[in-house]
Amino acid sequence: MSEKLQKILANAGLGSRREIEKWIAAGRVSVNGSISTLGDRATDKDTIRVDGQVISIKAKDEIYTRVIAYHKPLDQVSTAKDPQGRETVFDSLPRTKFGRWISIGRLDINTTGLLLFTNNGELAHRLMHPSYQVERKYAVRVFGEVTQEILNNLKAGVLIDGDLCHFDSIIEKGGEGANHWYEVSLAEGKNREVRKLWQSQGVEVSRLIRTLYGPVELPKDLSRGRWRDLDADQISKLAELVKLKVTPRKEQAVQKKHKKSNFKWKKPR
Known part of the structure; x- marks a missing residue:
């Protein structure tokens, strides 16, 4: 299913939809070799370029927010x-x-x-x-x-x-x-x-x-210069605060579950 260009590029992490609309209006975005205009739509199968550089676009079911x-x-x-x-x-x-x-x-x-x-x-x-x-x-x-x-x-x-x-x-x-x-x-x-x-x-x-x-x-146990992924619940709360629907990164929950289920303490001999 096709979507508006600004939404596709915003989901790809290039900027906000409003910012990308300005890029399109300025002729900086093309689809399959043709300069785009506001209102154009595309899919993950199309070749989308910004300033001549091809942008890697994920299929909709692969898009996640981290x-x-x-x-x-x-x-x-x-x-x-x-x-x-x-x-x-x-x-x-x-x-x-x-x-x-x-x-x-x-x-x-x-x-x-x-x-x-x-x-x-x-x-x-x-x-x-x-x-x-x-x-x-x-x-x-x-x-x-x-x-x-x-x-x-x-x-x-x-x-x-x-x-x-x-x-x-x-x-x-x-x-x-x-x-x-x-x-x-x-x-x-x-x-x-x-x-x-x-x-x-x-x-x-x-x-x-x-x-x-x-x-x-700010997590009290997070040292300076260190980072930590927010979990799906925290990401959803952030998005709800600004009236936006997002798909949190699925790998986070999988990794946590994997670590818990595979760890078994063995008594040393």
Whole structure:
């Protein structure tokens, strides 16, 4: 059965449907040698090219969504390539047999914590889009005096780069001297928004850790620089949050079942 080109390419992990529609409109996509237009359909049997490169398309029953949680350490950049030659988060990721890894949001070089990656371009796009109001939580250590007036300002809203930004919640987590920890949450992911909000009040951020994205928490036993597959239930909850139907990676459940059923402890002789 044929499907719209933007859906096929989004399922292949090339980007969101909206982004791919722009590629089609710009004449960057072809099917069987003919430049495509918006509304064109294709199947996995057709030869689809983007910028002249053939794209490997899986049959519909082979398409799956994979999501991994990565614990980003300091000094890694969140881009696929860095012109300065610095280490990127993509250097630490596993290979994916289907599609390519797409980062669901970014963390700046000095921020650690939870970073999600998926091979489903549409899922990534929706989870980042402000219209879905996906919650992010951070543990933040600040240096400087924090008054009740400052906390009120941060929750009411502060103009940053022309946009009204605010925290949905701020919970004090203790500290000593001029250093204090807070848990903050917000539903958008503008560039360096958490740091800029505190800085707008004359308070400097000395440590910043993302601890939650949507329903996914940073696993406490996941070391920095390590990744872990989300299970089918976690992937389904992420997709439901942004009103998207996906097929989670089947191999995950098979592997878990295989490991449990084949392991037998033998008493040493």
